[in-house]
């Protein structure tokens with residue numbers, strides 16, 4: 001393996017410690033405790049694990065964690081009423097409604113009912129618009145984590161060719177906006193892109209967020225490129241369950257300059273950035289300066 005390993009687990013631990021230090025200062029100096037409310041509808045096992053991890057890490061950072069677990073058949077109106085209560089609650093600075101929601105609930109309606117200032121997922125249409133126009137926004141956690149790792153590894157991203165493979169609202173599109181904001185030349189590719197290998201091979205920065213196990217192989221990677229693998233795919237190989245990314249790690253690592261592993265790359269950064277966004281939301285709500293290095 002030629003590539004440097006970008007250790008997301010270690011970087012996420014550093015971000016969480018930095019957030020915790022800011023939170024301690026907010027408490028001491030201003031008597032403020034940032035609060036994050038997480039809403040889970042139903043009992044999807046993966047969502048339950050995410051929500052539990054979010055609760056533990058929120059508390060560890062010294063923030064208040066509010067969990068609302070609702071039955072799978074919760075009427076949409078009841079969920080909207082809870083969001084309205086959380087919007088009005090001064091102890092709550094961040095609101096996250098865990099996705100996916102059950103099919104009888106209109107996801108866009110619920111997300112857009114969240115106060116944009118408390119939308120720590122950055123999914124509200126106002127935040128999408130603010131990010132797209134280069135204004136101060138709440139930024140989705142996974143792409144924010146990718147940006148932090150890229151800045152940490154490369155310093156300035158200005159003028160670099162960036163290719164984002166994947167066009168989701170949660171990762172691909174906001175990632176492209178963030179890279180554009182850092183003056184990259186950005187291409188968004190996806191599963192229908194013609195000659196994906198040729199497009200990827202032009203990338204100084206290659207972000208894979210397409211949701212297809214090991215789709216990006218070493219022959220598609222420019223020598224020396226920085227490769228960020230957002231994929232988390234559960235597959236079975238040789239009779240064993242395994243977690244793999246959207247990048248074929250072994251072949252890509254032989255060519256890349258730097259690469260994130262799966263697991264231990266982008267994954268841990270997502271919750272760390274959720275904590276960072278909650279802290280940022282609390283600072284903005286109280287007219288205080290935002291912490292350096294934890295926002296886009």
Ligand code: GUN
Pocket residue numbers: 096097098099100121141
């Ligand atoms: N489900 C899986 N990832 C996420 C996330 O980042 N935010 C929300 N709200 N739901 C998710």
